Structures are given as C-alpha cells and as structure tokens.
Amino acid sequence: MQKENIDYTLYLCTDRELMSVETIEESVEQAIAGGCTVVQLREKDCSSLDFYLLAGRVKEITDRYGVPLIINDRVDIAMAVDAEGVHVGQSDLPMGLVRKMIGRDKILGVSAHNIAEAVEACRAGADYLGVGAIFSTSTKKDAAVVGIDELKRIREAVDVPIVAIGGIHRENIEVFKGFGLDGLAVVSAVVAQVDIAEAAAELVRRFRS
C-alpha cells in the first residue's frame, strides 16, 4: 500500500463504548464492507497486551480488504503489528520523533485545531491532518469546536490530505463539499448505528455525490 495513494473518504475511528456490535473486529469489518477506506484503532483503557492482540486481529481484517490501519497514539503498538501508520494528537509523542521511530514509509497522521498546528504538523512531516471537532460531539465532550471556517482556512494553508472529525453524521455533511476536503472521520455515525455497513455506505454516497 503506497501511502501517497490512500483514499481518506471515510475514516473510521473505533470506539468500544459506542459500538452497536459486540467486538471491535465486527465493527471494523462491517464498516469496511460498507465502504470505510481507513481504520484508526483507538484504545485508552486496556493493557498493552490486549491492545496489541486486538490490533493484530484488526490488522488481519484491514489487510484482507486492503484498507490501511492507523494506530492512535501508541507508536509501540503500531510498530508491533506493522500497522500502516500512527495518529498522534497534541498530547501524544512529538511528531518529529514519531516520524523517526516509524520511518518514512509509514503514515503519520496529526490532529490539528488551527492553522498554526496544521502548518507545524506538515513541517514535521505529517501525511494527513485530522481537523476538528467540527461540531460539538458526545464522543469527545472536552474537544474544542474548530468550526467550518477555520477548516477551510486550514485547507487553503496546507497541501496534505485533510479529514474533518467531530459530530459528523449523514444529516450535516453537505457543509464539507466543494472546498477540497479529503474525507470524513467518523465514530458514532458509523459504529453506533444498528446497520454499520449501511451507515458507512450512506456517508460515502452523500460525501461523494
């Protein structure tokens, strides 16, 4: 998988608290079946061993579908399962250091909340940016809202792919069209739905239409 050719259209972030099915693996496989193009695995409260074992099982699924797997925060877990990339926020390991650890060929994603962070992330070698929270969201209650205007300014300021994140669902994605956004990052809009595959498919359809 060449990292330059990644399709960021529908970027799934896992969440075991919100998912409508029993396992992360099921939620990932159904989301991919519906059209998710990237999977980010995020675990905050499990042991390193459990995270590693889960990441290995999810990697089998993403490999089978040819979808890149990105590990949130934990560079060691990403390296341990040979994931396609790592996503770091502003309170994770410094971007430049992560790049050195994972090497040039892996995907480095960075969360940015304003132009300054976006420009800095690109300077440090980010391959894509996650920008948000665009809308207030119950998934991450403490996340500051960035707003669509700042998102557009970031889009103008940097060249790397950008996915919007935060409170995005099928009813509010019209605002993301027409200014070169690469994709939508979603959590509950996909994994919390009764029909995960259908929810993913509908988001892809609406975003691309």
Added chain:
Amino acid sequence: MQKENIDYTLYLCTDRELMSVETIEESVEQAIAGGCTVVQLREKDCSSLDFYLLAGRVKEITDRYGVPLIINDRVDIAMAVDAEGVHVGQSDLPMGLVRKMIGRDKILGVSAHNIAEAVEACRAGADYLGVGAIFSTSTKKDAAVVGIDELKRIREAVDVPIVAIGGIHRENIEVFKGFGLDGLAVVSAVVAQVDIAEAAAELVRRFRS
C-alpha cells in the same frame, strides 16, 4: 553502560501517588543520592507527551549519576528517550517482540510470579527478573503473593539477576539474604519516606551487611 554489569542492589520503582516529595524527579534524585542503583519509571495515567517529557527529565538525572533508567511497559517511551531498558509484565507487550524492538543492547526486565514464567522469560531473552509480590503490599493491592520459598526455587531455576518486589521494607529484608538474590525493588519503602535518601541508604546497608 554495559548491561551485563548493572548493579541491581536497590531498584527503585517510581510512584507519584505515594511519594513524599512534589515531583518524580526529586524522588528519583534523592533515592539515587541515597544509593538506589536502578530506576524504573512507571506512569499509568498520563498522556504520552507528559510521560515522554517526564522520562526525558528523569533520564538527565539518571545519566548524571550513571544509573540505568528502565521504562515500565511503554516501549515507545523507552525508545523515545533512549532509556537503558524496558520492564514488561505479563499483560504488556510480548517479551520476544519487545526484544526485537529495543535491540540486543538494551535491558529487558520481566515480571515473573512462578518458575514457569521465570524460565519462559529467560528463554525469551530477559536480562533480569522482578519476582513478587513477596509480601502483600498496599502499593499494588491486586498483586498475588509469591512467597519466599517460590522466590528461592526461581533463584535455583534461572541464571539471570533477580530482584524481589512487593511489600519490602527495612524491617523484613533479612529473609532475602544468603540465597543469591541480586537486589530489592522498592516503592513506598523509599519514595514514601520523609527522608528518601536516608531510607535508600539504610536499605542498601541492611541488604549488603
């Protein structure tokens, strides 16, 4: 620092909940001044960035005194600050994998609770074992007690350095003498004391006498 020459006599595990001083850095420096020979940094509830920054500050102290710094669990943090080693428990990343990630020259420590785990850890390339909890301990209330007899059997079964851990304090260390134990791992017996340096010095004195 050659890992074959590490002195395991007094192996400090940090604990920000228990320490008698304000910062981890102070507790580490005072403990080393008193005679601690190895420092293990353990953080479970902070961001990766905070862990990394703290580890970097502690590394400056341990480097200054020529004492090895071991990072608990987080292989990425250990690599990021070029720590001397990593310590993994049975619910952390698999030992063989950690060895591949950190390379041959770094110290790999493993927690073992019985002969089977101890032998398996040595087979996977552990450089030392932490065996415990020897006594029940308020620092880690869920830790199963191993007992001094099993510790002695482990000592006979493996060749790598062994440190005992769990509920060890200056009044109960007589039991650790005379069977080739390499050192004592302590938390509250050092960092929770009013005079951390003196507490460390007294433990070293009693263990070596």
